[in-house]
Amino acid sequence: MKKNLLLFALAIFGLLTLFMSSSVLFDWFGIRAKEGHYVPFIVWANWLCGFLYITAAYGVWKNKTWRKIPLFSAVVILILAFFGLFIHLTGGGLYETKTPGALAFRLGVTAVFLLITKKINQK
Numbered sequence: 001m002k003k004n005l006l007l008f009a010l011a012i013f014g015l016l017t018l019f020m021s022s023s024v025l026f027d028w029f030g031i032r033a034k035e036g037h038y039v040p041f042i043v044w045a046n047w048l049c050g051f052l053y054i055t056a057a058y059g060v061w062k063n064k065t066w067r068k069i070p071l072f073s074a075v076v077i078l079i080l081a082f083f084g085l086f087i088h089l090t091g092g093g094l095y096e097t098k099t100p101g102a103l104a105f106r107l108g109v110t111a112v113f114l115l116i117t118k119k120i121n122q123k
Helices: 002-025 028-035 040-061 068-090 098-122
Strands: none
Touching: 002 028, 002 040, 002 098, 040 068, 040 098, 068 098
């Protein structure tokens, strides 16, 4: 049951991440204008993480032993993005006030996905 729930959550989170970040990056449906002062490297990091979530979902579905590697990679990417955001903010760069909180949420969710995946690997 936990495996199916994890698979579903990873797939939905990954697809939603890919859709939203690519909508900003490639200006689909006029979403870029609605996002205001988005930070491009944060959106690119999210876009890349979307592929990693889908890859991890595939690994969970096929019961692959490497399924935690994409999630660990996503955690590393998001931590690096946080450092980059800090540098961007201290340098006076423009950003939306929701960006740090959204990035923290994404990092937390990804860390939880990684912990659950590690627990499943142990069984």
